[in-house]
Amino acid sequence: MNTLAVMLVVAPLLAGAVIAGASITPLGRRLADPLGVAVAVAVPAGAVVLIVTVGETTRVLWQGGWEPVHGQAIGVALVVDRPALLIVALVGLLTAAALTWSWHFLADTGASYVVLVLLFLGACDGFVLAGDVFDAFVWFELMGVTAYALTGMRVEEPRSVHGALSFGIVNTVGASLSLTGVALLYARTGELNLAAIGASLRTASADHLVLISCALLLTGVLVKMALVPFHFWTADAEAVAPTPVCVLLSGAMITVGAFAVARWWWVVFDGAVPETAIRHALLGFGAVTAVVGALMCATQRHLKRLLAYSTVAHSGVISCGIGLLSGSGLAAAGLYAVGHACSKGALFLVAGMLLNRFETLDEHELYGRGRRMHLAGAIFIVAGLSLAGLPPLGTWAGKSAYSGALADAHAEWLEVVLVLVSALTGGAVLRAGLRIFVGLGDVPDPGPDTHEEPEGDTPRRRDGFRVLAPPAVLLVLAAGLGLWPGVAAVAQRAGATMTDTGGYVDAVLHNAQVTAPEVTVEPLWQALSAGLGLLAVVLGIAFAVAGLWPSRRPRIVRAALGPVRIMVRRLHDVHRAHVGDYVSWVLVGFTVLGATLLHT
Amino acid sequence: MTRARASRLLLAVGGSGAAILMLLALGGLPRLGDVPHPYAERAVPAALSRHTANVISSVNFDQRAFDTMGEEFVLFAAAVAAVLLLRRFHDEEEDAHDLQYGPRDVWSAANLAGFALLAPTMMVGLYVVAHGAVSPGGGFQGGAVLATGLHLAYLAGDYVVLQRLRPVAVFDAAEAVGAAGFVLLGISALFVGDPFLTNWLPTGTLGALASAGMVELFNVAVGMEVASALVLLLAKFLEQALVVRGGGDA
Amino acid sequence: MHEVLGVLPYAVAAWILLVGCYGIATSRSFIHVVVCLSLVQSSTYLMLLMVGWSHHATAPVFADVKPGVPVVDPVVQALTLTDIVVGGAVTALLLALTIQLAKRQGSIDPDRIRSLEEELEE
Numbered sequence: 006m007n008t009l010a011v012m013l014v015v016a017p018l019l020a021g022a023v024i025a026g027a028s029i030t031p032l033g034r035r036l037a038d039p040l041g042v043a044v045a046v047a048v049p050a051g052a053v054v055l056i057v058t059v060g061e062t063t064r065v066l067w068q069g070g071w072e073p074v075h076g077q078a079i080g081v082a083l084v085v086d087r088p089a090l091l092i093v094a095l096v097g098l099l100t101a102a103a104l105t106w107s108w109h110f111l112a113d114t115g116a117s118y119v120v121l122v123l124l125f126l127g128a129c130d131g132f133v134l135a136g137d138v139f140d141a142f143v144w145f146e147l148m149g150v151t152a153y154a155l156t157g158m159r160v161e162e163p164r165s166v167h168g169a170l171s172f173g174i175v176n177t178v179g180a181s182l183s184l185t186g187v188a189l190l191y192a193r194t195g196e197l198n199l200a201a202i203g204a205s206l207r208t209a210s211a212d213h214l215v216l217i218s219c220a221l222l223l224t225g226v227l228v229k230m231a232l233v234p235f236h237f238w239t240a241d242a243e244a245v246a247p248t249p250v251c252v253l254l255s256g257a258m259i260t261v262g263a264f265a266v267a268r269w270w271w272v273v274f275d276g277a278v279p280e281t282a283i284r285h286a287l288l289g290f291g292a293v294t295a296v297v298g299a300l301m302c303a304t305q306r307h308l309k310r311l312l313a314y315s316t317v318a319h320s321g322v323i324s325c326g327i328g329l330l331s332g333s334g335l336a337a338a339g340l341y342a343v344g345h346a347c348s349k350g351a352l353f354l355v356a357g358m359l360l361n362r363f364e365t366l367d368e369h370e371l372y373g374r375g376r377r378m379h380l381a382g383a384i385f386i387v388a389g390l391s392l393a394g395l396p397p398l399g400t401w402a403g404k405s406a407y408s409g410a411l412a413d414a415h416a417e418w419l420e421v422v423l424v425l426v427s428a429l430t431g432g433a434v435l436r437a438g439l440r441i442f443v444g445l446g447d448v449p450d451p452g453p454d455t456h457e458e459p460e461g462d463t464p465r466r467r468d469g470f471r472v473l474a475p476p477a478v479l480l481v482l483a484a485g486l487g488l489w490p491g492v493a494a495v496a497q498r499a500g501a502t503m504t505d506t507g508g509y510v511d512a513v514l515h516n517a518q519v520t521a522p523e524v525t526v527e528p529l530w531q532a533l534s535a536g537l538g539l540l541a542v543v544l545g546i547a548f549a550v551a552g553l554w555p556s557r558r559p560r561i562v563r564a565a566l567g568p569v570r571i572m573v574r575r576l577h578d579v580h581r582a583h584v585g586d587y588v589s590w591v592l593v594g595f596t597v598l599g600a601t602l603l604h605t
Numbered sequence: 606m607t608r609a610r611a612s613r614l615l616l617a618v619g620g621s622g623a624a625i626l627m628l629l630a631l632g633g634l635p636r637l638g639d640v641p642h643p644y645a646e647r648a649v650p651a652a653l654s655r656h657t658a659n660v661i662s663s664v665n666f667d668q669r670a671f672d673t674m675g676e677e678f679v680l681f682a683a684a685v686a687a688v689l690l691l692r693r694f695h696d697e698e699e700d701a702h703d704l705q706y707g708p709r710d711v712w713s714a715a716n717l718a719g720f721a722l723l724a725p726t727m728m729v730g731l732y733v734v735a736h737g738a739v740s741p742g743g744g745f746q747g748g749a750v751l752a753t754g755l756h757l758a759y760l761a762g763d764y765v766v767l768q769r770l771r772p773v774a775v776f777d778a779a780e781a782v783g784a785a786g787f788v789l790l791g792i793s794a795l796f797v798g799d800p801f802l803t804n805w806l807p808t809g810t811l812g813a814l815a816s817a818g819m820v821e822l823f824n825v826a827v828g829m830e831v832a833s834a835l836v837l838l839l840a841k842f843l844e845q846a847l848v849v850r851g852g853g854d855a
Numbered sequence: 856m857h858e859v860l861g862v863l864p865y866a867v868a869a870w871i872l873l874v875g876c877y878g879i880a881t882s883r884s885f886i887h888v889v890v891c892l893s894l895v896q897s898s899t900y901l902m903l904l905m906v907g908w909s910h911h912a913t914a915p916v917f918a919d920v921k922p923g924v925p926v927v928d929p930v931v932q933a934l935t936l937t938d939i940v941v942g943g944a945v946t947a948l949l950l951a952l953t954i955q956l957a958k959r960q961g962s963i964d965p966d967r968i969r970s971l972e973e974e975l976e977e
Contacts, residue, residue, distance in 0.1 A: 011801045018678055019788045025685055026781030029774050068671040070794075070803040071651070079647050081671040117689040124682050131675060139934055143675035146941045150679050150948060154686030157952050161694055163959035167968060170885060170952045174892060177945050178876065181895045184938065185872065188902040191931065192634050195643040214633030217626050582612070583965040584888065585880040589616040592876055596622025603629070616880045620873055627869040636861025638910040645907070645928040649915065652929070653922050660915040660926065664933035676937045683944035690951040740918045745936055811917065831940070838947045845954050 006058055007066050009051050010085045013093055014134060016051075017127035020044040021120045028116035037116035041123055042104045048126060049097030056090045061498060061521035063512040065136065076514045078198035082136035084513060087521065088339070088499040092133050092264050095343055096257040098482070099350055100126045102475035103249030106354050114158060118247075121158075125151040125253060129261050136513055138187050138222075138273075139197045141265065142180070145225070148261070149176050152254060156246040162458055168238075168245035171584045175238040176228055178588050182595060183225025189218040190273075199272045200513040203506065206277035213603065216282070219274050220599035223266060223286075224591070227598070230262035232324055233294040234590040236317045237582065240301070243313035247460050248357025251309060255316040255353065256346030263323045263342060267335055270327070271506050280330055282605040286598055287328025288416070294321030295422050297576065299429035303548065304573050306368040307455075308356045308437060312349060315392065315430035319345045319400070322426055325419055326407065332524065333410040336493075336500035340486065341403025347483035348391040348399040351476035352434060355385045358472060359441065360459060367455035368437045373444030382442030384476050389438050391480065393431020393545040396538040397487030400427065404541075405487070405534035406496060409527045420537060427541035432548030439553060446553030487529060494526045656808040657817040658739045665743070666823040670802040673823070674787055677830050681784040684834035688777070691841040693849060719761030726754035734828035738817035744824040748831025755836060764847055773840050776833040783830030790822050864905040872898035885953045885963040889946060896942040900935045907931030 024040055027033025063086040067073070071080025104122060124147060131144035153176070157169025191197065193214055194205035206215060224235070231239040243251045270283060298318030305311035319341070326338025358381055360366050363374055375382055391399030404423055411419050439445040486492055502508070502521040511517035551558055558566075582590075635641070652663030665673050730751035737743030759767040794803035806818035815821070871894055878891030907928030913920055915929035957963050 007800070008795055015788055015791070015801065018674070019785060019792075021678075022681065022781045022785035022788065025681075026778050026785060029778050067800060068802050069667060069669075070800040071668055074647070077643070077647060079651050079668055081669050083671075114689055114692070117685050120685050121682060121689070124678055127678070128675070137672075139937075140669070140672050140675070143672050143679070143937060143941070146945070147675055147679045147682060150682045150686065150941075150944055153945075153948055153952070154682065154689060157955070158689055160690055160692070160955045160959070163956070166952050166955045166959060170949060170956060173945065173949050173952065174879065174888060177892055177949075178879070178895055181872065181899055184899040185868075185902055188899065188906055188931075189630060189634065191644075191903075192640050192906040195641045195645070197644065197930070212633050213629040217630035220626065221630075583968070585882060585965055586612050586615060588876055588879045589612065589619045592619025592623045593615065594619075596619060596626060599626040600622070603626075612880070616877065620877060620880075623876070624869070624873055627873070628866075631862055631865045631869060634862065634865055636858070637864055637905060638908055639861070640906055640909075640928075642907070642909065642928045642930075644930050645915075645926075648930050649922075649926060653917070658917045660917070660929035661932045661936065664929055665936060669930075669933065672937055676940050679941050679944045683948050686948050687951045690948075690955060741914065741916050745940060811922075841951070842954075 017123040021123040037119040041119035045101040049094040052094035083134040084136035106475040155250040165245040168241040172242040179225040179228030186221030200510040203273040237587040240313040244310040251353040252350040291324030303429040308366040329414040332500035336496035337406035344400040351388040351479040354476040369449035371441040375442040386438040389434035399483040402487035405529040408534040428544035432545035436549035436552040666820040719757040737824035744827030748828040751832040752835030780833035786826040868902040903931040
């Protein structure tokens with residue numbers, strides 16, 4: 006059992022090294038795809054086995070056998086509990102979908118592509134399971150290095166290289182800020198184990214050093230989570246990365262980052278840093294991110310960039326869920342993240358099919374050209390509805406859980422943000438889907454040259470089973486989330502486990518048998534949340550229709566859109582920046598975060 | 606407001622804000638030398654208990670070997686990525702004649718020094734890797750010496766000599782063996798019933814070359830990984846600088 | 856005196872961090888950006904090592920000193936070693952991307968390369 010848990014991290018790494026070594030022979034290169042998919046399927050399967058066997062307990066694995074002496078850590082711990090395993094299962098699943106979709110993909114890259122994807126998977130698993138802040142940093146960097154390389158691997162596309170560079174530079178600055186935070190925390194506490202740092206910090210009230218270390222540590226992760234104003238790299242990277250990599254960046258990296266924020270808050274800072282401080286920070290950053298991301302998403306015509314900004318918006322919503330600082334808020338954020346990752350994964354994969362077939366991702370250029378792609382079109386449009394959270398699909402399960410959590414935290418105003426995000430991001434996807442696959446709407450004016458190189462070696466004329474199955478499976482999972490009656494209980498128990506600071510510390514430092522606290526499970530299906538879900542979809546459809554037939558918009562709508570349009574144009578101007586500005590924005594974001602923590 | 610001025614303003618706001626926050630944080634730090642080191646006070650006896658004279662090596666390859674595994678894979682990933690990103694394209698060609706340029710026709714003293722230093726440098730590299738547990742040094746430092754030492758061949762001869770000395774495919778494989786080797790050494794502990802990465806070999810006497818148990822073996826795996834990853838990285842960059850012509854619109 | 860000198864090394868690390876960020880923000884060449892990024896990363900090495908320093912302590916290697924002699928913190932030194940390797944790997948990767956950017960775009964000046972927002976948003 007303990008071996009299986011370690012293998013969640015080690016198996017992808019070892020498989021990556023084996024594939025890389027074997028790929029100097031032609032036979033080895035042919036092994037890359039099957040072995041990669043096998044490992045990527047084995048990881049979520051192993052995680053599910055562990056979810057069942059570990060149950061509601063917390064297992065701590067001390068690597069190298071260095072168990073703590075008198076409650077003081079020497080080695081590095083992996084902390085295996087339900088919430089972490091659920092995230093590992095999600096990341097593994099997305100990786101499996103991505104690798105299956107890209108079977109025989111880019112033969113001229115040899116096996117390197119598969120190797121890097123597997124290392125990314127191992128890094129995510131290590132990051133999620135790490136019970137040690139520096140160990141988490143190492144996995145964080147491995148996640149980064151593999152992701153930058155994967156983003157820029159289509160080197161024949163200048164934009165791809167440019168996007169990868171921005172991604173790498175901004176994230177490395179973020180990582181350095183995080184590591185500075187680690188150093189400062191070490192100077193204060195002399196510990197690296199998360200539980201030990203937390204226990205030490207809780208013995209005194211937080212001074213400037215602790216608050217600013219908290220801000221530094223979080224900055225690096227918020228960059229990965231793509232919260233405004235740390236988000237500028239996201240659209241650049243996800244617009245140009247190979248499709249399967251987009252699935253991993255938008256589904257896995259955001260979710261893993263959010264998990265780290267929650268885990269670090271409850272284990273390290275809760276009880277030392279005042280709750281209102283972090284609540285204001287996460288809700289503030291989250292709400293701004295949600296609104297900015299939704300507006301930017303709604304006004305894009307490049308499909309992947311549209312999806313990338315929608316990722317930003319949804320990441321904002323997830324941040325708000327953590328910011329509620331309750332088990333029910335975390336449960337909502339977790340459910341929402343899973344619904345988002347699966348719906349978004351399906352959307353990216355279908356967008357990739359369009360790119361490979363028509364060699365463009367421009368929504369206007371693609372007008373009506375997908376009419377014959379019945380299955381792909383259906384997946385895209387249903388995934389759009391799922392992103393908008395049509396009950397019971399996709400993000401709806403999360404939004405329903407939000408309703409309860411928001412009421413508990415007296416933050417009902419966030420419902421407005423949730424509806425707005427769903428309507429705009431879902432509406433934008435529906436607009437694109439109806440335009441491309443059904444051929445609805447005014448004939449759009451084609452832009453300038455929007456040609457892009459296809460990703461596969463030869464443009465695929467017919468999309469086989471291997472290309473259609475992964476988005477379909479992801480969509481089925483997204484849809485099943487709200488229908489499975491046990492999902493609310495699983496999520497809310499996981500949320501309660503995450504907030505059980507004392508349990509975590511006892512399990513890690515004192516080898517205590519800890520089980521998850523009891524929770525009274527709130528069911529998902531309630532009139533309010535179902536109604537709000539429907540409202541968001543209706544608004545989304547209205548937005549899509551208004552976008553499809555600009556010539557037939559009533560005068561009053563045009564008048565109302567005027568000021569919004571000016572605001573959105575300003576927003577676009579701000580996003581028309583270069584990498585130096587991105588880094589300045591990171592510093593500004595760090596300043597705002599630090600000031601928020603100090604102020605309260 | 607022009608674009609450039611807006612950029613400067615943004616930087617001024619972010620930079621001064623970050624500077625103020627850093628200063629506030631530094632005020633709360635213990636003064637230099639007064640920092641408490643509870644973890645270090647546990648790490649030193651832990652290293653001695655496994656007869657590892659170099660405590661840093663004990664931390665890297667024994668107490669926190671899991672970190673080092675991750676770090677080794679960061680380097681591995683970077684080398685794989687360099688091979689991937691700097692691959693040649695259909696619009697680029699290899700300019701095979703005219704490779705015999707380089708330091709050879711520059712200055713004979715440099716050739717001589719390169720030639721004379723090649724063998725001793727490689728010996729030093731191996732020594733540093735082998736003594737990682739007992740003296741300052743180890744797989745990382747020794748691997749770096751080995752990889753750069755090999756490039757003295759470029760200084761002594763030219764690119765062709767270097768190419769003959771380091772067949773890229775061999776280092777490709779060696780790199781994967783180094784990375785996989787570290788993991789497999791860690792897995793070996795599972796077979797004797799210990800947790801992953803346990804230092805289960807006999808640890809000898811403090812200060813002897815054959816002390817510290819698995820630390821030595823991990824050092825060798827890392828030395829191999831670091832040396833071959835650096836050779837691969839340098840090979841790819843040299844190839845871009847010297848061999849590949851054309852490509853792109855530039 | 857101790858008050859000032861006791862904080863100065865940390866302040867130097869913070870200074871290097873911010874100077875590196877300034878360099879990136881104002882840079883006219885991606886190679887320069889990558890060098891400035893190394894600067895940002897190296898600030899963390901300095902910060903870690905300074906945190907580990909102690910008065911009257913020697914290097915944590917018991918090759919020619921007997922166990923029991925006070926030594927500086929070996930943990931941060933190990934972390935720094937790890938960090939240096941990570942930093943080197945990131946630098947190499949970003950330089951490889953810069954080479955390709957120079958080839959494909961014909962420029963490595965961040966100001967002269969059209970931002971992706973502009974390019975995809977016409």
